[in-house]
Amino acid sequence: MDFISLHEKVTEGNNLFYFLLDMFPFEKKRMRRTEEYHVETTSLILVTKGIVAKKTKHFNTENGIYSLLVQGSILWLMNHEEDIVLENEHDAEIAILNKSVVFEKLDRDGLLSHLLLEQLIQKQKEYQFQSYILHDGKARIAAILLYLAALNKEMYSFDNFIIPYNTRFTKLASYGYCSRSLVAKTVKELESMHVIKKVDKKIEIFDLRKMNQWIQLGGKL
Secondary structure, rough: OHHHHHHHHHHHHHHHHHHHHHHOOOEEOOOOOOOEEEOOEEEEEEEEEEEEEEEEOOOOOOEEEEEEOOOEEHHHHHHOOEEEEEEEEEEEEEEEEHHHHHHHHHHHHOOOOHHHHEEEHHHHHHHHHHHHHHHOOOHHHHHHHHHHHHHHHHHHOOOOOEEEOOOOOHHHHHHOOOOHHHHHHHHHHHHOOOOEEEOOOOEEEEOHHHHHHHHHHHHOO
């Protein structure tokens, strides 16, 4: 069996993720709503529940770059020049493992290369979210709302596209590198066009086609 075929078997159904949880001791951490967790160089983190906002900041830059991770995600500091801060986007829990112990065991068992490849695949997904900052203003916010709703739908098997109930405008502004007022303006405009609607403190996307069209046209129809 070639490496890629073997990798698909190793990672099928999050097999590698659950193998790490079963094989190694870990500290379980339920993240509070406004909590920030700084990833240490000695740690390997597994997202065991919910949606986590990951902010990566290099020491020679002022602003961090956001991405969103869901259950099954694995992360660690790739080098000593970056700082990773995790925030609770929705109902987040993480497991904290000893990175050296994990790497040594996986290396002996011939599984380390699969973990590294899985990390590369995850990075590509993160770049998809980060690419939304290339959109202009309101379209950028709409794209982030749609991405969040899609993650929520995937995680909890919802029938509809619903933005997590505790997502704050200030958090969306951070993800989109814009002001809170622009987020509020975007949401209000999408509501007026009946693209989204607030239902029981949640934001639900009612017209997916129009939402995508609005994003592609730069925040206008």
